Structures are given as C-alpha cells and as structure tokens.
Amino acid sequence: MSSAHNPSRRHFFRQLASRVEEAAPVAMPWRPVPEAHAGDGDVLWSGWAGAGEVFVVGDEGRILHFDADRPGWHEQPTPVPLPLHGIWGTQADSLHAVGWMGCILHYDGEQWRHVRGGVVNDDTGRYAPCEENTPLFAIDGNVHGQAWAVGDEGRILHFDGEGWQPEASGTRINLRAVACAPNGRVYAAGGEGTLLCREPNGDWQPMDCPLSTGFHALLVLNDDELLLAGGRYFVDQGGFRGELVHYRHGEFHNLAHESGLPRLRALRAYKDGVLLVGDKGHLLYLHNNKVHRLACNTHHDLMDIVTLGSGEALVVGDFGTLMTAAPDFEQALAVPHKEVAAQSRWEVMASPTRRQLWGLWQAHDGRMYACGDTGTVLRLEEERWVSMPAPDEQLAVHCLWSCEGSGLLAGGQEGRIYRFNGEQWQLHFDLHLHTTILAMWGTGPDCIYAVGDEGLVLHYDGLGWQRLASGTTSALYDLWGLDARHLLAVGDFGLALRYNGEQWKDFNTGTEQFIYSVWGRGLNDIYAVGLSGTVVHFNGQRWHTMPTRLQQDLLSISGNPAGEVFAVGGQGTVLRLGQGQWLRETAPTEVSLRAVCATRDGTVYAVGDQGCILRRSPKPE
Incomplete structure (x- = not known):
C-alpha cells in the first residue's frame, strides 16, 4: 500500500529514548472494527484505503471490502486460494495484490483477475518449482501508476503500467519491504540488514548497512532519509528482539537496540509521529523522542497499518485482527469535506x-x-x-x-x-x-x-x-x-x-x-x-x-x-x-x-x- 510522507513535528529519531513508555498520546483506545469478520485462524496481512473504500487481504486469498456507499464489510470472490501479503493501487478500480507462490491479482473495480504466479504443474496438480512462483511479500507504487513487488530470494518485479517484469536485485536474500520516494528512487529491504536502492535509471544498488537486522518495513522520511523496522532472533533470549534503524546520507543508526521492543512488522506516518506494529499485540507510537505503548487489548501478532484519508488508521494481524482508534470507523474513513469560505487565494x-x-x-x-x-x-x-x-x-x-x-x-x-x-x-x-x-x-x-x-x-x-x-x-x-x-x-x-x-x-x-x-x-x-x-x-x-x-x-x-x-x-x-x-x-x-x-x-x-x-x-x- 502507499504510505503518506508525513514525518513528525521534529526529528524524533535523533534522540529516541531507549525505553518504552506506558502512555497513550492518542486519546482513543484501539479496539476491533465492528462487523469485520475473518477466519479465526487466518492472518490479515495488509490493506489499502482511499475514496471511502477499504480493502484488506489475508490468508486463503481472503479479500475484505468496505464501501461507504454500501455500508458493511463484504468478502469478495478471489480467483486463487493463496495467502495475499500486500496490496497497492492508485485508486479503488486499479488495485494490485501480491502473495504466496508469486501470485499477483488485479482489481478493475468489478472483479479480481489472476495475472501472474501460482503456476501449477500439469502432471502433478501441484505448484511448480519455478522462479515465477517465488513468494512475494510487499508492494508499493508511485503517483505515475508504476509499482514494485518484492519477495524471497531477492525477487523484484516491476509494473510499468501495462505488465510485470522481473528486475535484477543483485541479491538472493529474502526481501520483505519496498517503498517509493518522491524523488523517483525506490527502496527495498529484507534479511541480514539488506537495503537496496533503485536509481532513476532502473539499476538496483546495495546500500552498505553495517547492521544485520532482518528488515520487515521501511518508511521514506525525506530525500535519502529512511526509517526501517524489523528484528533479529537472539538465542540467549529465546526469541526475537525488535530493532528500529534510521538511515540518513549514508549513515545507519540503531535507535532501539536496548529498548526491549518486539519484532516490528510495519510502520507508517501517523498523526504527528510514526505508528509501529509488531508481534504479540504490540502497538507502538513514536512521538516526542519516545516509543509509547498503546492499549489495543490483543496478544495476536499485528502485521500492517492501513492509513485512512482522515488521518486515522486501521491495524490488521493474526487471527483476523482488524482494529482502529477512531470512535466511529465510517466517519474516520471519510475525508472531511472542504468548506470554502471564499474562492481560495x-x-x-x-x-x-x-x-x-x-x-x-x-x-x-x-x-x-x-x-x-x-x-x-x-x-x-x-x-x-x-x-x-x-x-x-x-x-x-x-x-x-x-x-x-x-x-x-x-x-x-x-x-x-x-x-x-x-x-x-x-x-x-x-x-x-x-x-x-x-x-x-x-x-x-x-x-x-x-x-x-x-x-x-x-x-x-x-x-x-x-x-x-x-x-x-x-x-x-x-x-x-x-x-x-x-x-x-x-x-x-x-x-x-x-x-x-x-x-x-x-x-x-x-x-x-x-x-x-x-x-x-x-x-x-x-x-x-x-x-x-x-x-x-x-x-x-x-x-x-x-x-x-x-x-x-x-x-x-x-x-x-x-x-x-x-x-x-x-x-x-x-x-x-x-x-x-x-x-x-x-x-x-x-x-x-x-x-x-x-x-x-x-x-x-x-x-x-x-x-x-x-x-x-x-x-x-
């Protein structure tokens, strides 16, 4: 999904506190969105919102749709039963969803169509062990309608407005995040501290990150400035430890190496800071140089954040989790009408x-x-x-x-x-x-x-x-x-x-x-x-x-x-x-x-x- 470039009131990341505060700068507690039903054992991986509509994608090809003109959540027919990990588009009648077995779907406003991946072996009826079936985990695009999807073994696909073509990433490491910058560059990130940059000429170049963090998400803050989130497994701790990394002009800084954060799955610009989600129901808000833990009353893993036009957001995750802090979801979905006191000058x-x-x-x-x-x-x-x-x-x-x-x-x-x-x-x-x-x-x-x-x-x-x-x-x-x-x-x-x-x-x-x-x-x-x-x-x-x-x-x-x-x-x-x-x-x-x-x-x-x-x-x- 596309992300708004709206960094905080100040550059909070320069002085990020190492502790997690038990405070809630957002007034409303996070709670389940009413009438949104998903399979109890299914993961909701990602979503997209715009112009009064929301699409959420997850396991078994599940696609949930909310349309303000037709209130209520509706499950849309899907052409494949494969997990869908990411969704992006310029508008509601031109969406792309990517997922397991290299699956790519396209939505034209009427129905979802299977475009690529999910190749089945005619002899066995099983998915073929071919490059096209390499799993995809994230997608992002720009205002021109171009998009990039990334996945396992360094897989990068580019949509030029007409079709999808692979691009050479120069790595075999699994990629889990991609983001387009306003200056035309595209960034991709993944395991072992991998960070790649696509220059305007189309070449992907590695960025020398000294950290071995497994990146799951990245946010473009400014030209040549990023915030990356993820985590690493530590044997002595018997689990993952979350890490938050700031990149600026060739320098990487681990901002939360001693904070006790969980593995972080997604981050988005939100209100006047950055919203982060992670394992075991951790919902965090980066604001005023501190990481605040927000109340959301769930212990399920949270996978992604869907920002709404009004400035509010949805959070999706494991066991069909779908939550928001807005007191009224439908009102939060609608962008306020601009009342013009006089012709704008x-x-x-x-x-x-x-x-x-x-x-x-x-x-x-x-x-x-x-x-x-x-x-x-x-x-x-x-x-x-x-x-x-x-x-x-x-x-x-x-x-x-x-x-x-x-x-x-x-x-x-x-x-x-x-x-x-x-x-x-x-x-x-x-x-x-x-x-x-x-x-x-x-x-x-x-x-x-x-x-x-x-x-x-x-x-x-x-x-x-x-x-x-x-x-x-x-x-x-x-x-x-x-x-x-x-x-x-x-x-x-x-x-x-x-x-x-x-x-x-x-x-x-x-x-x-x-x-x-x-x-x-x-x-x-x-x-x-x-x-x-x-x-x-x-x-x-x-x-x-x-x-x-x-x-x-x-x-x-x-x-x-x-x-x-x-x-x-x-x-x-x-x-x-x-x-x-x-x-x-x-x-x-x-x-x-x-x-x-x-x-x-x-x-x-x-x-x-x-x-x-x-x-x-x-x-x-």
Missing part, C-alpha cells in the same frame, strides 16, 4: 529546497524567512525565495527570531542558537545537550525567551543565556507573549504554562490533546491548536474548545493586525477563522503544513514537508 511558490520546513518569521523590517532541516534557512527577496548559508548543515533549524538591534537568530537541534551578522552565522549559545529548541520570542535584544524539548526554557538578558525552571519535562512546542511579564508556552496533553516575569505556572487548557502552537491578540483572546484538529480559545476567563470537524493535526496558528487568524496542519489542511467559526480553505497541496505566518500587510505564508511554500495574497481593495 492560496498559491504554490517556487522553493529552492525539498527539505522539510519547520518555521516562518517576519522580521521587524517586514522581510520573510523560513527554516528547516539540514540547516535550511530561506529568505524571500521580492517574489523569489533564496537559500541563505546554513548555520550547521547537520542540524535542523526549528525557529527564527529577530528585532532591531538583535540580528537574525536561529534555534534548533542540540540546544544551539546561531546569530547571523549579515554575512555568516556565528554560534550565539550552546546548551551542550541533545535537546531541541522549538520556539523563540522576545521584547527586544536584551530580553529573549526560547523553549523546547524536556521542558526547556531559556532567557537572554543581553549578556548571556540562562536556563529557567519550568516545572515540567514535557516538550514545549511553541511560545507566545504579550510582554516580558505575560508569556504562554504549550506542550503535551493540553499542557500550557504561563509566565508572570518570575515563574512558570500551569494554565489548564481543558483538553488532553497535544498542543503544538499558540497565538493571541491579547490576554483575553488567545488561540491554541494541536492533535486531531484541536482548537481551544481563552477569552480572558477560561478556555473552551472550538469545533473544527477535523481528524488532521493542526500544527501552527498565526494572526495579523487586521483580525484574520489562520491555522495549518496535516495533509494540506488550512483553516481560517471567520465570524467565530473555523472554515476550511482549499490549499493546492496534500503535504503537511508545519508553520503559518499572517503578515502585517495581510499576506499569509505557510511552509511544510518537501520544501512546500504557499502564499495567500490579500484580497484586492
């Missing part, structure tokens, strides 16, 4: 980078800046975004701030803050900890605050940076202030901290959802946004929740002096506040938007994944 701007962009800043002189991964800092010059020198090409920049007399400051990974002197960046502060700075705010060059991971709060008094006690170890994602005695920081599980110039105190928002961003016009008009479309408003006396009818996470909020307020988030979500209600606007992208800035002249900018930059021009007078 959002347009895509040319971007000089494909890197993930985390932040936006309008300087005191009106100039716009953006920042992101690998030290990316961009400056808007008239109508064109240009790249500035990188403070540090190894570290992500998450926030920018400036005022007259301060110069441009950049904060990010490793607790470092850099200052741009007009020609080059200089290190302004180093915390000497693996802690990410996520937001900055100040009143002037001698009063600047910064917040970040693990409850980090810093203050600059014009002479140096000092760490302040926050009273929390939660990540603090954003910071808003009215003046030096009125600041607000937001974080996990509805956390808000307010500062009175002397100390930080809890400020209950009335929600248990993660809060990612905060903005206000004044002390009696403050908005905060977060997980699963959460919006809360403070009217000077209390917080209350505002309805949005969204499943997508909201990651940033901003307003301008004209009174306009905008929020952006997952899957190209854009909201505008109009007459006390949040109206959804159409955006020309489906990638996650991670920062928004409503400027003083009425122009609004938004940035996000894959270097995406959007602009909303002011309405003509």
